[in-house]
Amino acid sequence: MIMSNKKYVIGNWKALPNTPAEAEQILDFLSGHVTGETAASIVVCPPFVYLEDVAKILNTTSLNSFIELGAQDIALSDEPSQTGEVTGEQLARLGVRYVIIGHSDRRWKLAESEEIVNQKLKRALQHELTPIVCIGERVRDDQFEQFLKQQMAGTFAGLSSEELRMCLIAYEPVWAISTTPGARPDSPDETRKALAVLRPLAPESLLLYGGSVNRSNADDFLAIPEISGILVGGASVRKEEFVEIIKQAA
C-alpha cells in the first residue's frame, strides 16, 4: 500500500475497454498528462485479460513510479479446481498490489454471498494484496444504516484489527453507481452520514467513496475530510476525464 497523505484515485475499468490497444491508449494518455509529483496515489484495476499487458507497460515506463496495479476480483482459494478463476498467487506474481472485493456487480448480479466475499478478503490478505472492499446499500431508506452495519459485520467477520486496518473500504451505494438505472451521485453531506456509520466499525481503515464520480463532482468528494480517496468506474476509462479527476486529487 502507498503510505502517504495523498488521496487515492482508483480506476475500476470493469469490463472495459474492448481492446488491448485502447487500454494502452489510456495509459499513454496518463503518462503524458500526469507526473509523479502532482499525482494522487493512483491505482488502475483493468479486467483480468489486460493485467499482464498493463503490468508490462507500468514496469517499463515512468508510470511505474506513481500508478499501481489492481485486480477486480480474486479466486476463493489457490486450488486448481476453479475453472474460470484467477488465484491470488497468480495475481501477486503479475505485480498486482490491490484487489477489489465485494463489488456490487458481484454481490448482486452474480449473487456473491457475504461468506464468499469474506473468504476472498482473507485470501487477498494472505497474498499481501491490499483489499479495496466495497460496501453499500441498494436503497437509501430508513433501514440503510442497519443494512450497512450488517454488511460490514458479514464482510469483515473474523478479521483481526490489524487485518482490518490493511483494508481500504469503499462506500459505494449501489443506487449511485452510474450503470444503475436512475443513478445519481450521493451528496457529500449524506456520504458523511454513511461514513459515520462505517467509521466505528473500522476505526483505522481508510475510507473511500464511489458512485458516479466524474469531473464535475470529484473535488466535492475529495474535500470531505473523512475520505481518503475515490473509486471511479465509468469515468476512469474516459482518459481525458480521468486525468482531470486525478488532478483534482493532487
Ligand code: 13P
Ligand atoms: P461509476 O463511477 O461508473 O458510478 O462506478 C462506480 C463503481 O462501481 C466503481 O467501482
